[in-house]
Amino acid sequence: MLKAAKLYCTKVRIAILKVLIKANKPLSQGQIAQRSGKKHFDKVTIYRTLESLLKVGLVHKAFIEKRAWHFELADNCTESQCHPHFTCTNCGSTHCLTEISLPMAKSPHKGFVIHRQQVRFEGLCPACA
Numbered sequence: 001m002l003k004a005a006k007l008y009c010t011k012v013r014i015a016i017l018k019v020l021i022k023a024n025k026p027l028s029q030g031q032i033a034q035r036s037g038k039k040h041f042d043k044v045t046i047y048r049t050l051e052s053l054l055k056v057g058l059v060h061k062a063f064i065e066k067r068a069w070h071f072e073l074a075d076n077c078t079e080s081q082c083h084p085h086f087t088c089t090n091c092g093s094t095h096c097l098t099e100i101s102l103p104m105a106k107s108p109h110k111g112f113v114i115h116r117q118q119v120r121f122e123g124l125c126p127a128c129a
């Protein structure tokens with residue numbers, strides 16, 4: 001995965017990708033740090049690594065929750081569209097809706113260029129409904 005994106009396979013990159021693969025859901029930077037063996041990597045290293053993974057498109061920012069961006073692997077997204085996310089208004093949990101694909105919106109106004117479509121739903125999750 002890293003080789004395809006022309007990134008060096010550093011320990012921290014591999015560790016972060018492994019954490020995201022294992023989690024199979026978006027994680028905040030803090031959660032990633034916790035799960036990647038915090039004694040080896042400091043905050044700055046993890047932040048920079050996430051930035052580099054974002055830049056090459058291996059990782060996407062999924063949504064903001066509790067003022068923190070949550071990161072996930074980009075393998076369930078297409079070039080122009082991320083899979084939608086569903087946030088429960090009762091318990092606050094967010095779910096990836098990887099099986100739903102929505103038609104791309106047309107550019108809203110003259111002069112705006114859409115690069116990526118990200119949709120978020122709100123409602124009740126199965127546990128709360």
Ligand SMILES: [Zn+2]
Pocket residue numbers: 060061073074076077081082083
């Ligand atoms: Zn995405």
Ligand SMILES: [Zn+2]
Pocket residue numbers: 088089090091092093124125126127128129
């Ligand atoms: Zn819920």
Ligand SMILES: [Zn+2]
Pocket residue numbers: 025026062072083084085095096097
């Ligand atoms: Zn997701």
